[in-house]
Amino acid sequence: MTGDPGALAKTASAAYDAALEVIASVEPRVAEATRKELADQRSSLKLIASENYASPAVLLTMGTWFSDKYAEGTVGHRFYAACQNVDTVEALAAEHARELFGAPYAYAQPHSGIDANLVAFWSILANRVETPALERLGAKNVNELSETDWEELRHEFGNQRLLGMALDAGGHLTHGFRPNISGKMFHQQQYGTDPETGLLDYDAVAAKAREFKPLVLVAGYSAYPRRVNFAKMREIADEVGAVLMVDMAHFAGLVAGKVFTGEENPVPYAHVTTTTTHKSLRGPRGGLVLAQEEFAADVDRGCPMVLGGPLSHVMAAKAVALAEARQPAFQTYAQNIADNAKSLAEGFNSRGAKLVTGGTDNHIVLLDVSSYGLTGRQAESALLDSGVVTNRNSVPQDPNGAWYTSGIRFGTPALTTRGFGHDEFDTVADLVHEVLSHTTPGTNKAGAPSKATYRLADGVADRVQARAQEMLDKNPLYPGLELT
Numbered sequence: 001m002t003g004d005p006g007a008l009a010k011t012a013s014a015a016y017d018a019a020l021e022v023i024a025s026v027e028p029r030v031a032e033a034t035r036k037e038l039a040d041q042r043s044s045l046k047l048i049a050s051e052n053y054a055s056p057a058v059l060l061t062m063g064t065w066f067s068d069k070y071a072e073g074t075v076g077h078r079f080y081a082a083c084q085n086v087d088t089v090e091a092l093a094a095e096h097a098r099e100l101f102g103a104p105y106a107y108a109q110p111h112s113g114i115d116a117n118l119v120a121f122w123s124i125l126a127n128r129v130e131t132p133a134l135e136r137l138g139a140k141n142v143n144e145l146s147e148t149d150w151e152e153l154r155h156e157f158g159n160q161r162l163l164g165m166a167l168d169a170g171g172h173l174t175h176g177f178r179p180n181i182s183g184k185m186f187h188q189q190q191y192g193t194d195p196e197t198g199l200l201d202y203d204a205v206a207a208k209a210r211e212f213k214p215l216v217l218v219a220g221y222s223a224y225p226r227r228v229n230f231a232k233m234r235e236i237a238d239e240v241g242a243v244l245m246v247d248m249a250h251f252a253g254l255v256a257g258k259v260f261t262g263e264e265n266p267v268p269y270a271h272v273t274t275t276t277t278h279k280s281l282r283g284p285r286g287g288l289v290l291a292q293e294e295f296a297a298d299v300d301r302g303c304p305m306v307l308g309g310p311l312s313h314v315m316a317a318k319a320v321a322l323a324e325a326r327q328p329a330f331q332t333y334a335q336n337i338a339d340n341a342k343s344l345a346e347g348f349n350s351r352g353a354k355l356v357t358g359g360t361d362n363h364i365v366l367l368d369v370s371s372y373g374l375t376g377r378q379a380e381s382a383l384l385d386s387g388v389v390t391n392r393n394s395v396p397q398d399p400n401g402a403w404y405t406s407g408i409r410f411g412t413p414a415l416t417t418r419g420f421g422h423d424e425f426d427t428v429a430d431l432v433h434e435v436l437s438h439t440t441p442g443t444n445k446a447g448a449p450s451k452a453t454y455r456l457a458d459g460v461a462d463r464v465q466a467r468a469q470e471m472l473d474k475n476p477l478y479p480g481l482e483l484t
Contacts, residue, residue, distance in 0.1 A: 009480025012056040017484055019063065035483060042477045045388045045428060045468050049223075049250065049364050049411020052282045053418070053477060058321045062284055066313035072303050089316040096322035100256050101267050103290035107299045108318055109310040110287030113249040116274040117174045118306045119289050121162075121185060123298035124216055124243045124272060126305070129156050131298075162186035163214035163242070167402060168394040169193045170224030170366075172247060186216070198357040198396055199226060206236045213240050219266065220247035223393045223409050225345075225360040230270065231263040237271075246270035249287075251362055253280025253413065256325045257334020260362075271295055280337060280363055280413045283321025286314045333416065337363045340412040343422040347429025356395050356407065365410040368395050372436040376405030378454040382439040383408070385456055386464040388432060404451040408432075419475040427471060431464045 024031035041053070071086040072079040075094075078086075090108055097106035110116035130142070133153050139145050145153065162182065165171030169192040173180040176188035189212050191205045209217060217237045219228055230246060237244035246266035252275040254260045255267065267273050273290040277283035291299045303310065324330060338361070345359040348367060356366040369379040376392030383390050393409035400406045410432075412425065420428075438460045442453030 006480055008056075009478070012060070012478070013480070013482050015056075015060060016481070020483065038478075038483070043387065043469065043472065045431075045472070046414040047388060047390045047410045047412075047428070048414070049391075049409050050276075050279050051411070052278060052280065052413045054278070054282060054284060054317075054321065055324060056478065056481065058282075058284055058317050058324070061317040061320050062313045064313055064316065066316050067311075069312045070309045071312055072309050074300055074303075086310075086312045086315070089312065089319050090310070093315050093319040093322060096319055096326060097288055097290065100322055100326050101273075101290055103267050103273070104293050105291045105296035105299065107289040107291070107302055108286075108315050109302055109307055110274075110289060111307070111311055111314070112285065113247070113274065113276040113287050114174050115307060116249075116276070116287030116289050117182065117245075117247060119299060119302040120245050120272045120274050121182065121216070122305050123289075123291070123295055123301070124245065125157055125160060126298045126301070127295055128215060128243060129153070129160060158185075160186055160216070161212060161214040162188045162216045162218065163209055163212055164188065164190055164216075164218035165221055165224070166190035166192045168398045169198075169396050170221040171218075172220070172222040172249075175218045175220075175247065189214075193224075193396055195397065200224075200228065202229065202232045202236070205233075206239070209236050209240045209242065214242050216245055217242040218245050218247060219270070220249070220251075222250060223364060223366055223407075225341075225355070225357050225362060225364040225366050227260065227264045227361050228266075229263050230266040234269040243271045244269065246273045247275070248273055249276040250279055250364070252276070253282060253325070253330075254334050254338060254362060256281060257331045257337075259331075259334045259338050272299070277318050277321060280334070280411075281321065281325060282333075282413065282417065283325075284314050284317035286311070286318055288318070336421070337412050337416045340416050340420060340422070340425050341365055343425040344410060344412060344429055347426040348433070351429060351433045353429075353433060363412050365412075366393060366395065367408045367410065367432075368406055369408055369436060370406045372439070373441060374436060374439060374454065375400050375441075375451045376407050377403070377452050378439065378441060379408050379436055381452075382435050382454055382456045383432065386431070386435045386461040387468050388428075388435065388464070400451060415475075418472075418477055420471065424471050424475070427467070431467060435460060435464055 020031045070080045071083045075087045075091050093108035094106040162176050164175030174182045177183050194201045219233045234244050275288050277286045341360045341363050345365045354368040354371040380392040390408050392405040393407045394405050395407040398406050438457035440455050444450040
């Protein structure tokens with residue numbers, strides 16, 4: 001944001017007060033829940049790696065008349081009339097994305113990260129399966145295929161191979177997890193991490209790729225606390241003739257902020273790159289697809305191939321957020337995210353906690369809570385009772401599975417937005433350690449051990465909340481924004 005911060009905060013306060021008054025005139029319970037959500041976020045330690053705090057400018061952009069528009073198609077080529085203003089904001093979002101990430105092509109329509117991945121998957125299938133088939137059969141598009149040829153093409157679509165990172169190693173549901181649509185679209189296999197170190201073993205990934213010969217090699221992660229060498233991943237993909245797709249949803253802010261450069265920046269190496277626009281990028285909830293020129297035309301068919309009408313109000317907010325990320329201050333912010341994650345990891349290590357991979361060099365710290373005798377679900381609940389908002393997460397070879405888990409995933413983007421630094425994150429580590437050290441597993445109604453129930457020692461929650469509140473008061477959320 002530019003301009004006088006105090007004046008802008010006063011203007012934002014008036015805007016939100018007026019908006020809530022209008023909302024309350026129709027459904028006061030929604031207005032009250034909205035007020036309460038702000039109060040709750042202000043009074044808790046938000047450590048969920050996939051969450052952040054968007055600026056008032058980004059938030060206000062979503063509450064406009066763009067919400068009322070249908071705009072299927074692409075810029076300048078819509079299936080609805082009167083979309084000239086939607087063309088403007090979508091073109092701006094794509095322009096900012098291209099400039100920010102150095103990508104030849106950007107597509108701003110996906111509603112979420114999963115939508116972005118679906119667009120990417122189907123674009124790759126179109127490019128590498130459909131187009132060669134049409135050329136072979138002498139057809140311009142699938143509508144010209146005979147029923148027999150169409151059935152053959154559908155069979156080819158459904159028998160392509162995808163190799164992605166295993167969920168318990170830090171991958172995402174959409175990287176080939178069988179219950180997810182990605183695991184149903186493709187014949188899929190997964191690569192993991194070294195069982196001793198928890199780190200990616202590129203030789204092992206290469207060996208698996210040579211054996212499996214996937215059409216798509218997916219890189220990127222949801223809960224891997226280290227950086228990835230994307231040059232090596234591209235070498236593996238090229239060796240087996242695969243398309244390298246990188247999901248950078250979690251660390252896009254570190255790429256945008258020039259913390260991840262060279263071989264750690266996926267955009268020059270990936271054929272197709274997907275991301276969300278929230279998380280470390282600090283924008284609205286939504287997705288982006290970046291692509292090399294070879295795949296641009298296929299990605300541009302995201303609607304109607306996968307998507308319906310784009311959310312024009314969210315695309316406008318993406319344009320605002322990406323414009324913010326192009327400011328020099330964002331690079332400082334991104335570096336602080338990474339530095340704060342190291343501080344949090346060092347804080348845990350100094351207190352004897354067990355971290356997956358022993359530390360971090362991105363924005364994620366993954367704590368193995370089995371050393372406290374707890375499941376992830378027990379730890380998550382005890383921390384929430386104490387005003388510390390986290391999420392449970394699998395660790396490699398997790399004995400408790402994906403529901404109860406053995407880990408807690410921490411992320412530093414949100415509290416970094418609030419202004420937390422090294423000392424505060426060391427204190428956060430101390431507060432988490434205090435809660436978990438005073439939590440014991442519970443039992444079910446029959447008296448048997450339970451993976452869900454727990455007991456937090458008396459007085460701990462209040463004590464931790466009081467210490468946390470001191471830090472929160474010194475680093476207010478949306479400073480100067482006051483609701484009447």
